[in-house]
Amino acid sequence: MARRFRGSEEVKVDAKGRVSIPAKFRRIFEASDPDFEAGKRAQLVIVHGTRDWNWLQLFTIEAMEEIEDGIARMPRGSAARNLLENIYQGHADEAEIDGDGRLVLPQKLREKIGLTDSAFFISAGDSLKVWTPEAHAEEERALEARVPELEPGADPLSLLSLAEEG
């Protein structure tokens, strides 16, 4: 079973703050939770980061363990380590996917990113980012604007050759 997310999906957020985790993503969370077994609930970690983040990031248990190992190897007390600990441990919550395949996003977190009636999930390697559909569209425009060397109509893969030069 794959351990990486791929794709994106828009889902409804109901009045109780529940969001259905699209089935293809749910399977990744299940496969990447060492304690998961049929009938039980897959665990995951919701990172909401610092004030300026307008998205949430959902990590599988395995991905989170890797990150924590990475942090543990950094010099204790270094500014960088403190920063990472602040984000990934301080501004993170444990959560689980319920029997109906849904995740309940606490009100605080919904408010932080401005979620009301629908949420946009998009894969980011071994995590899933959650945005309001509008915030994501905005982010995507910004992303494109940051790569002026890609002419309209050009194949994005032409960017790969840049890697070998610079």
Place this chain on the structure above:
Amino acid sequence: MARRFRGSEEVKVDAKGRVSIPAKFRRIFEASDPDFEAGKRAQLVIVHGTRDWNWLQLFTIEAMEEIEDGIARMPRGSAARNLLENIYQGHADEAEIDGDGRLVLPQKLREKIGLTDSAFFISAGDSLKVWTPEAHAEEERALEARVPELEPGADPLSLLSLAEEG
């Protein structure tokens, strides 16, 4: 077995969104899927890209792995890398060719490119592009317009020399 697509084909899209993958293309997908074996289903990746794409791009597993390796070699956090990840990871889906040689295009993707009752497949190296027949005709006209240095009636191969000059 060849690993590159050649040619184009128009096929029907039925009410369930199923499209028959022309046999010559199907064999490429099978040959380029490392885990494929007789009786099993060939895997592939459907990239639908950002808002403005009005086509889908079907990649073999091997082609997609190459792209992902290329992306992985780019500097983490660079604008170009983020853009490519957004397209090829965020706006892509895993899929497979069913026992009847068909691919099911999810409703969302059909709507995105305006697909209704028939689809036009055209080879693009190690991927296959899918358009509505109308959109493809339009694209073909635009393609020519983007290369003004080719005079009407001139041999397109004359363009090859441009590559050497830069």
Place this chain on the structure above:
DNA sequence: AGAGATGCCATGGGATTTCATGGGAAGCAA
């Protein structure tokens, strides 16, 4: 060569399952 058989292929459809989503009611806390 011609007739018939065989196989591959594109296409269609019914039946079943999965999935996203909505809502009621019980549990719990302020």
Place this chain on the structure above:
DNA sequence: TTGCTTCCCATGAAATCCCATGGCATCTCT
């Protein structure tokens, strides 16, 4: 009580499974 949670059930739509058909090309047998 009043508002959140948590658990359980309901439903329509979409996706999946499985089987069927007709056309075209190739092969085989006489």
